[in-house]
Amino acid sequence: xxxxxxxxxxxxxxxxxxxxxxxxxxxxxxxxxxxxxxxxxxxxxxxxxxxxxxxxxxxxxxxxxxxxxxxxxxxxxxxxxxxxxxxxxxxxxxxxxxxxxxxxxxxxxxxxxxxxxxxxxxxxxxxxxxxxxxxxxxxxxxxxxxxxxxxx
Amino acid sequence: xxxxxxxxxxxxxxxxxxxxxxxxxxxxxxxxxxxxxxxxxxxxxxxxxxxxxxxxxxxxxxxxxxxxxxxxxxxxxxxxxxxxxxxxxxxxxxxxxxxxxxxxxxxxxxxxxxxxxxxxxxxxxxxxxxxxxxxxxxxxxxxxxxxxxxxx
DNA sequence: GGCTCAGGTCGATCGCGTCCACGGACTGTG
DNA sequence: CACAGTCCGTGGACGCGATCGACCTGAGCC
Numbered sequence: 001x002x003x004x005x006x007x008x009x010x011x012x013x014x015x016x017x018x019x020x021x022x023x024x025x026x027x028x029x030x031x032x033x034x035x036x037x038x039x040x041x042x043x044x045x046x047x048x049x050x051x052x053x054x055x056x057x058x059x060x061x062x063x064x065x066x067x068x069x070x071x072x073x074x075x076x077x078x079x080x081x082x083x084x085x086x087x088x089x090x091x092x093x094x095x096x097x098x099x100x101x102x103x104x105x106x107x108x109x110x111x112x113x114x115x116x117x118x119x120x121x122x123x124x125x126x127x128x129x130x131x132x133x134x135x136x137x138x139x140x141x142x143x144x145x146x147x148x149x150x151x152x
Numbered sequence: 153x154x155x156x157x158x159x160x161x162x163x164x165x166x167x168x169x170x171x172x173x174x175x176x177x178x179x180x181x182x183x184x185x186x187x188x189x190x191x192x193x194x195x196x197x198x199x200x201x202x203x204x205x206x207x208x209x210x211x212x213x214x215x216x217x218x219x220x221x222x223x224x225x226x227x228x229x230x231x232x233x234x235x236x237x238x239x240x241x242x243x244x245x246x247x248x249x250x251x252x253x254x255x256x257x258x259x260x261x262x263x264x265x266x267x268x269x270x271x272x273x274x275x276x277x278x279x280x281x282x283x284x285x286x287x288x289x290x291x292x293x294x295x296x297x298x299x300x301x302x303x304x
Numbered sequence: 305g306g307c308t309c310a311g312g313t314c315g316a317t318c319g320c321g322t323c324c325a326c327g328g329a330c331t332g333t334g
Numbered sequence: 335c336a337c338a339g340t341c342c343g344t345g346g347a348c349g350c351g352a353t354c355g356a357c358c359t360g361a362g363c364c
Contacts, residue, residue, distance in 0.1 A: 009204065012203075012204035016168040016203050045210075046206060047204050047205070050205070051167075052164035052199050052200075052202050053203055059158070060299070066255055088295075092290075093292050094216065095288050095291055098285050100285075103218055135247065136247050136248065136249055137246070139233060139245040139246065139247055140244060140245050
Protein backbone atom coordinates (compact mmCIF):
# COMPACT_ATOMS: atom_id res chain seq x y z
CA UNK A 1 0.00 0.00 0.00
CA UNK A 2 2.17 2.86 -1.23
CA UNK A 3 1.01 6.28 -2.33
CA UNK A 4 0.06 5.06 -5.80
CA UNK A 5 -2.12 2.31 -4.37
CA UNK A 6 -3.84 4.89 -2.20
CA UNK A 7 -4.47 7.06 -5.25
CA UNK A 8 -5.97 4.13 -7.10
CA UNK A 9 -8.21 3.32 -4.15
CA UNK A 10 -9.34 6.90 -3.90
CA UNK A 11 -10.02 7.18 -7.62
CA UNK A 12 -12.05 3.97 -7.61
CA UNK A 13 -13.97 5.04 -4.52
CA UNK A 14 -15.16 8.05 -6.42
CA UNK A 15 -15.76 6.36 -9.73
CA UNK A 16 -15.58 2.60 -9.84
CA UNK A 17 -16.08 2.52 -13.60
CA UNK A 18 -12.87 4.31 -14.55
CA UNK A 19 -10.94 2.37 -17.18
CA UNK A 20 -7.49 1.05 -16.44
CA UNK A 21 -6.15 3.39 -19.11
CA UNK A 22 -7.68 6.38 -17.33
CA UNK A 23 -6.43 5.23 -13.93
CA UNK A 24 -2.99 4.83 -15.50
CA UNK A 25 -3.02 8.40 -16.77
CA UNK A 26 -4.09 9.73 -13.37
CA UNK A 27 -1.35 7.97 -11.43
CA UNK A 28 1.37 8.17 -14.06
CA UNK A 29 1.90 4.48 -14.74
CA UNK A 30 1.18 2.22 -17.70
CA UNK A 31 -2.15 0.46 -17.99
CA UNK A 32 -0.73 -3.04 -17.36
CA UNK A 33 0.98 -1.82 -14.20
CA UNK A 34 -2.29 -0.38 -12.92
CA UNK A 35 -4.08 -3.55 -13.89
CA UNK A 36 -1.70 -5.59 -11.78
CA UNK A 37 -1.89 -3.24 -8.80
CA UNK A 38 -5.68 -3.22 -8.81
CA UNK A 39 -5.68 -7.00 -9.07
CA UNK A 40 -3.49 -7.23 -6.00
CA UNK A 41 -5.65 -4.78 -4.09
CA UNK A 42 -8.66 -6.92 -4.90
CA UNK A 43 -6.88 -10.14 -3.95
CA UNK A 44 -5.69 -8.70 -0.65
CA UNK A 45 -9.20 -7.61 0.29
CA UNK A 46 -8.59 -3.88 0.20
CA UNK A 47 -10.97 -3.52 -2.73
CA UNK A 48 -13.94 -5.64 -1.74
CA UNK A 49 -16.50 -4.86 -4.42
CA UNK A 50 -17.66 -2.32 -6.96
CA UNK A 51 -21.19 -1.13 -6.42
CA UNK A 52 -23.57 1.18 -8.20
CA UNK A 53 -25.08 3.68 -5.81
CA UNK A 54 -28.79 3.56 -6.59
CA UNK A 55 -31.51 5.95 -5.47
CA UNK A 56 -33.45 3.69 -3.07
CA UNK A 57 -36.86 5.17 -3.84
CA UNK A 58 -36.35 4.32 -7.50
CA UNK A 59 -36.31 0.63 -6.67
CA UNK A 60 -39.17 0.68 -4.22
CA UNK A 61 -37.22 1.14 -0.99
CA UNK A 62 -38.57 4.42 0.27
CA UNK A 63 -38.47 3.70 4.00
CA UNK A 64 -35.20 3.68 5.94
CA UNK A 65 -35.02 2.65 9.59
CA UNK A 66 -32.26 2.27 12.15
CA UNK A 67 -32.94 -0.42 14.68
CA UNK A 68 -31.13 -1.08 17.94
CA UNK A 69 -31.23 -4.64 19.26
CA UNK A 70 -30.93 -5.74 22.89
CA UNK A 71 -29.99 -9.37 23.26
CA UNK A 72 -31.38 -11.81 25.78
CA UNK A 73 -28.96 -12.67 28.52
CA UNK A 74 -27.46 -15.93 27.38
CA UNK A 75 -28.36 -15.43 23.74
CA UNK A 76 -26.04 -16.96 21.15
CA UNK A 77 -24.78 -13.92 19.31
CA UNK A 78 -23.73 -15.94 16.27
CA UNK A 79 -27.22 -17.38 15.91
CA UNK A 80 -28.76 -13.94 16.20
CA UNK A 81 -26.35 -12.70 13.57
CA UNK A 82 -27.26 -15.48 11.18
CA UNK A 83 -30.94 -14.70 11.64
CA UNK A 84 -30.24 -11.08 10.74
CA UNK A 85 -28.17 -12.11 7.77
CA UNK A 86 -31.13 -14.03 6.40
CA UNK A 87 -33.24 -10.85 6.31
CA UNK A 88 -32.39 -9.04 3.08
CA UNK A 89 -33.99 -5.80 4.29
CA UNK A 90 -31.10 -5.41 6.73
CA UNK A 91 -28.55 -3.60 4.61
CA UNK A 92 -26.01 -2.94 7.36
CA UNK A 93 -25.27 -4.60 10.69
CA UNK A 94 -22.92 -3.22 13.32
CA UNK A 95 -21.97 -4.98 16.52
CA UNK A 96 -21.99 -2.26 19.12
CA UNK A 97 -20.63 -1.44 22.51
CA UNK A 98 -23.42 -0.68 24.96
CA UNK A 99 -26.77 -2.08 25.99
CA UNK A 100 -27.88 -2.57 22.41
CA UNK A 101 -25.64 -5.25 20.95
CA UNK A 102 -26.51 -4.50 17.34
CA UNK A 103 -27.47 -1.56 15.29
CA UNK A 104 -29.16 -2.40 12.02
CA UNK A 105 -29.92 -0.24 9.03
CA UNK A 106 -32.92 -1.57 7.16
CA UNK A 107 -34.68 -0.44 4.00
CA UNK A 108 -38.19 -1.46 3.03
CA UNK A 109 -40.87 -0.20 0.70
CA UNK A 110 -43.59 0.76 3.15
CA UNK A 111 -44.26 1.32 6.82
CA UNK A 112 -46.35 -1.86 6.78
CA UNK A 113 -43.29 -3.82 5.68
CA UNK A 114 -41.26 -2.16 8.39
CA UNK A 115 -43.83 -3.27 10.93
CA UNK A 116 -43.57 -6.84 9.72
CA UNK A 117 -39.77 -6.67 9.87
CA UNK A 118 -39.85 -5.42 13.46
CA UNK A 119 -42.24 -8.20 14.46
CA UNK A 120 -39.90 -10.74 12.90
CA UNK A 121 -36.95 -9.22 14.72
CA UNK A 122 -38.74 -9.32 18.06
CA UNK A 123 -39.64 -12.96 17.46
CA UNK A 124 -36.06 -13.89 16.65
CA UNK A 125 -34.58 -16.16 19.37
CA UNK A 126 -32.00 -14.26 21.37
CA UNK A 127 -33.58 -10.86 20.75
CA UNK A 128 -34.91 -9.30 23.96
CA UNK A 129 -36.09 -5.98 22.54
CA UNK A 130 -35.82 -3.63 19.59
CA UNK A 131 -35.80 0.14 19.33
CA UNK A 132 -36.58 1.59 15.94
CA UNK A 133 -35.85 5.03 14.62
CA UNK A 134 -37.23 6.14 11.27
CA UNK A 135 -35.10 8.17 8.90
CA UNK A 136 -37.26 10.95 7.47
CA UNK A 137 -34.62 11.65 4.87
CA UNK A 138 -31.14 10.52 4.00
CA UNK A 139 -29.00 13.63 3.67
CA UNK A 140 -26.09 11.60 2.37
CA UNK A 141 -24.79 8.11 2.71
CA UNK A 142 -21.43 6.40 2.23
CA UNK A 143 -19.71 9.57 1.25
CA UNK A 144 -16.10 8.53 0.58
CA UNK A 145 -13.74 10.56 2.69
CA UNK A 146 -10.41 11.49 1.13
CA UNK A 147 -7.76 8.97 2.07
CA UNK A 148 -5.32 10.26 4.69
CA UNK A 149 -6.27 13.91 4.24
CA UNK A 150 -5.34 15.49 7.58
CA UNK A 151 -1.91 13.90 7.68
CA UNK A 152 -0.54 16.96 9.37
CA UNK B 153 -38.07 1.64 -15.45
CA UNK B 154 -39.11 -1.66 -16.99
CA UNK B 155 -37.89 -5.12 -16.06
CA UNK B 156 -34.72 -4.74 -18.14
CA UNK B 157 -33.82 -1.50 -16.39
CA UNK B 158 -34.30 -3.23 -13.05
CA UNK B 159 -32.02 -6.05 -14.17
CA UNK B 160 -29.35 -3.56 -15.21
CA UNK B 161 -29.62 -1.78 -11.87
CA UNK B 162 -29.36 -5.02 -10.00
CA UNK B 163 -26.37 -6.19 -12.04
CA UNK B 164 -24.57 -2.90 -11.51
CA UNK B 165 -25.35 -2.89 -7.80
CA UNK B 166 -23.53 -6.15 -7.52
CA UNK B 167 -20.68 -5.34 -9.86
CA UNK B 168 -20.33 -1.78 -11.05
CA UNK B 169 -17.43 -2.65 -13.33
CA UNK B 170 -19.33 -4.96 -15.66
CA UNK B 171 -18.75 -3.99 -19.28
CA UNK B 172 -21.64 -2.89 -21.45
CA UNK B 173 -21.05 -5.96 -23.58
CA UNK B 174 -21.42 -8.20 -20.54
CA UNK B 175 -24.52 -6.37 -19.35
CA UNK B 176 -25.94 -6.74 -22.85
CA UNK B 177 -25.41 -10.50 -22.77
CA UNK B 178 -27.07 -10.76 -19.36
CA UNK B 179 -30.20 -8.87 -20.31
CA UNK B 180 -30.44 -10.03 -23.92
CA UNK B 181 -29.97 -6.72 -25.70
CA UNK B 182 -27.23 -5.25 -27.87
CA UNK B 183 -24.42 -3.26 -26.30
CA UNK B 184 -25.54 0.10 -27.72
CA UNK B 185 -29.05 -0.44 -26.37
CA UNK B 186 -27.64 -1.13 -22.91
CA UNK B 187 -25.38 1.86 -23.19
CA UNK B 188 -28.33 4.11 -23.88
CA UNK B 189 -30.44 2.64 -21.08
CA UNK B 190 -27.67 3.01 -18.54
CA UNK B 191 -27.09 6.57 -19.70
CA UNK B 192 -30.76 7.37 -19.12
CA UNK B 193 -30.70 5.75 -15.70
CA UNK B 194 -27.74 7.91 -14.79
CA UNK B 195 -29.35 11.06 -16.19
CA UNK B 196 -32.59 10.43 -14.32
CA UNK B 197 -30.77 9.99 -11.03
CA UNK B 198 -31.52 6.32 -10.51
CA UNK B 199 -27.85 5.44 -10.85
CA UNK B 200 -26.12 8.06 -8.73
CA UNK B 201 -22.52 6.88 -8.65
CA UNK B 202 -20.24 3.89 -8.95
CA UNK B 203 -18.11 3.27 -5.91
CA UNK B 204 -15.43 0.82 -4.93
CA UNK B 205 -16.20 -0.78 -1.58
CA UNK B 206 -12.94 -0.47 0.34
CA UNK B 207 -11.97 -2.18 3.59
CA UNK B 208 -11.90 0.83 5.94
CA UNK B 209 -9.04 -0.45 8.09
CA UNK B 210 -6.87 -0.65 4.99
CA UNK B 211 -7.07 3.11 4.55
CA UNK B 212 -6.60 4.01 8.17
CA UNK B 213 -10.25 4.22 9.22
CA UNK B 214 -10.44 1.56 11.88
CA UNK B 215 -12.96 3.24 14.19
CA UNK B 216 -16.65 3.44 13.34
CA UNK B 217 -19.11 5.38 15.47
CA UNK B 218 -22.82 6.14 15.29
CA UNK B 219 -23.73 9.46 16.77
CA UNK B 220 -27.18 10.77 17.65
CA UNK B 221 -27.60 14.54 17.68
CA UNK B 222 -30.12 16.55 19.69
CA UNK B 223 -30.65 20.03 18.33
CA UNK B 224 -31.07 23.17 20.39
CA UNK B 225 -34.59 24.48 20.43
CA UNK B 226 -34.59 27.15 17.75
CA UNK B 227 -31.53 25.78 15.96
CA UNK B 228 -31.36 26.31 12.21
CA UNK B 229 -31.39 22.78 10.90
CA UNK B 230 -29.89 23.78 7.56
CA UNK B 231 -26.92 25.41 9.25
CA UNK B 232 -26.37 22.37 11.41
CA UNK B 233 -26.51 20.22 8.31
CA UNK B 234 -23.95 22.33 6.52
CA UNK B 235 -21.63 22.11 9.51
CA UNK B 236 -21.92 18.33 9.39
CA UNK B 237 -21.34 18.30 5.66
CA UNK B 238 -18.04 20.07 6.18
CA UNK B 239 -16.78 17.24 8.39
CA UNK B 240 -15.44 14.54 6.07
CA UNK B 241 -15.42 11.95 8.84
CA UNK B 242 -19.22 11.90 8.70
CA UNK B 243 -19.87 9.34 6.01
CA UNK B 244 -23.65 9.18 6.38
CA UNK B 245 -26.23 11.58 7.74
CA UNK B 246 -29.87 10.72 8.37
CA UNK B 247 -32.53 13.17 9.48
CA UNK B 248 -34.54 11.26 12.02
CA UNK B 249 -37.90 11.25 13.67
CA UNK B 250 -37.55 11.47 17.44
CA UNK B 251 -35.66 13.45 20.03
CA UNK B 252 -32.40 13.06 18.17
CA UNK B 253 -32.77 15.00 14.93
CA UNK B 254 -29.79 13.41 13.22
CA UNK B 255 -28.03 10.14 13.22
CA UNK B 256 -24.50 10.25 11.87
CA UNK B 257 -22.19 7.46 10.88
CA UNK B 258 -18.58 8.54 11.25
CA UNK B 259 -15.30 6.80 10.53
CA UNK B 260 -11.96 7.89 11.96
CA UNK B 261 -8.56 6.36 12.48
CA UNK B 262 -8.29 6.37 16.24
CA UNK B 263 -10.32 6.89 19.38
CA UNK B 264 -8.44 10.14 19.90
CA UNK B 265 -9.72 11.40 16.55
CA UNK B 266 -13.21 10.32 17.52
CA UNK B 267 -12.90 12.33 20.71
CA UNK B 268 -11.90 15.40 18.72
CA UNK B 269 -14.80 14.87 16.34
CA UNK B 270 -17.29 14.65 19.23
CA UNK B 271 -15.90 17.82 20.77
CA UNK B 272 -16.30 19.59 17.44
CA UNK B 273 -19.85 18.32 17.12
CA UNK B 274 -20.77 19.51 20.61
CA UNK B 275 -19.31 22.92 19.83
CA UNK B 276 -21.30 23.21 16.62
CA UNK B 277 -23.95 25.96 16.90
CA UNK B 278 -27.39 24.41 17.08
CA UNK B 279 -26.20 21.14 18.61
CA UNK B 280 -27.51 20.66 22.15
CA UNK B 281 -26.06 17.23 22.84
CA UNK B 282 -24.56 14.16 21.25
CA UNK B 283 -24.79 10.50 22.08
CA UNK B 284 -22.10 8.26 20.62
CA UNK B 285 -22.13 4.52 20.15
CA UNK B 286 -18.99 2.73 19.04
CA UNK B 287 -19.18 -0.10 16.52
CA UNK B 288 -16.93 -2.90 17.72
CA UNK B 289 -17.21 -4.55 14.34
CA UNK B 290 -19.06 -4.07 11.11
CA UNK B 291 -20.72 -7.36 10.27
CA UNK B 292 -21.77 -6.07 6.89
CA UNK B 293 -22.61 -2.79 5.30
CA UNK B 294 -24.56 -1.64 2.25
CA UNK B 295 -25.51 -5.12 1.26
CA UNK B 296 -27.58 -4.67 -1.90
CA UNK B 297 -30.94 -6.30 -1.47
CA UNK B 298 -32.44 -7.95 -4.54
CA UNK B 299 -34.75 -5.55 -6.36
CA UNK B 300 -38.44 -6.31 -5.93
CA UNK B 301 -37.87 -9.83 -4.66
CA UNK B 302 -41.05 -10.61 -2.69
CA UNK B 303 -43.37 -9.37 -5.39
CA UNK B 304 -45.89 -12.02 -4.46
C1' DG C 305 30.27 -9.06 -9.74
C1' DG C 306 26.36 -11.88 -10.76
C1' DC C 307 21.62 -14.01 -9.21
C1' DT C 308 17.12 -13.34 -8.27
C1' DC C 309 12.98 -11.07 -7.67
C1' DA C 310 9.63 -7.34 -7.85
C1' DG C 311 7.63 -4.35 -10.56
C1' DG C 312 7.79 -1.67 -14.30
C1' DT C 313 7.53 -0.59 -19.91
C1' DC C 314 6.59 -1.82 -24.68
C1' DG C 315 4.27 -4.03 -28.46
C1' DA C 316 0.70 -6.91 -30.34
C1' DT C 317 -3.73 -8.84 -30.46
C1' DC C 318 -8.41 -9.04 -29.62
C1' DG C 319 -12.62 -7.44 -27.73
C1' DC C 320 -15.22 -3.46 -26.22
C1' DG C 321 -17.14 1.33 -26.42
C1' DT C 322 -19.30 4.34 -29.13
C1' DC C 323 -21.08 6.62 -33.21
C1' DC C 324 -24.14 6.30 -37.08
C1' DA C 325 -27.43 4.69 -40.40
C1' DC C 326 -31.10 1.95 -40.73
C1' DG C 327 -35.59 -0.66 -39.56
C1' DG C 328 -39.75 -2.33 -37.21
C1' DA C 329 -43.74 -1.42 -33.84
C1' DC C 330 -46.93 1.76 -32.17
C1' DT C 331 -49.73 5.94 -32.43
C1' DG C 332 -52.41 9.71 -33.99
C1' DT C 333 -54.39 11.77 -38.18
C1' DG C 334 -56.45 12.76 -42.77
C1' DC D 335 -56.32 2.34 -44.78
C1' DA D 336 -52.11 4.98 -45.82
C1' DC D 337 -48.96 7.94 -43.86
C1' DA D 338 -45.65 10.25 -40.94
C1' DG D 339 -43.43 10.67 -36.53
C1' DT D 340 -41.49 8.72 -32.48
C1' DC D 341 -39.34 5.32 -29.76
C1' DC D 342 -36.34 1.87 -29.30
C1' DG D 343 -33.93 -1.40 -30.97
C1' DT D 344 -30.01 -3.79 -34.35
C1' DG D 345 -25.75 -4.09 -37.15
C1' DG D 346 -21.50 -2.28 -39.00
C1' DA D 347 -17.32 0.40 -38.53
C1' DC D 348 -13.58 2.26 -36.26
C1' DG D 349 -10.58 3.70 -32.67
C1' DC D 350 -9.39 2.81 -27.99
C1' DG D 351 -8.85 -0.15 -24.04
C1' DA D 352 -7.81 -4.70 -21.85
C1' DT D 353 -4.64 -8.00 -21.43
C1' DC D 354 -0.81 -11.13 -22.49
C1' DG D 355 4.03 -12.07 -23.17
C1' DA D 356 8.73 -10.55 -23.73
C1' DC D 357 11.97 -7.70 -22.08
C1' DC D 358 14.26 -4.01 -18.92
C1' DT D 359 15.89 -2.06 -14.56
C1' DG D 360 17.16 -1.39 -9.76
C1' DA D 361 17.56 -3.37 -4.99
C1' DG D 362 19.02 -6.83 -1.98
C1' DC D 363 22.04 -10.56 -1.19
C1' DC D 364 25.61 -14.08 -1.67
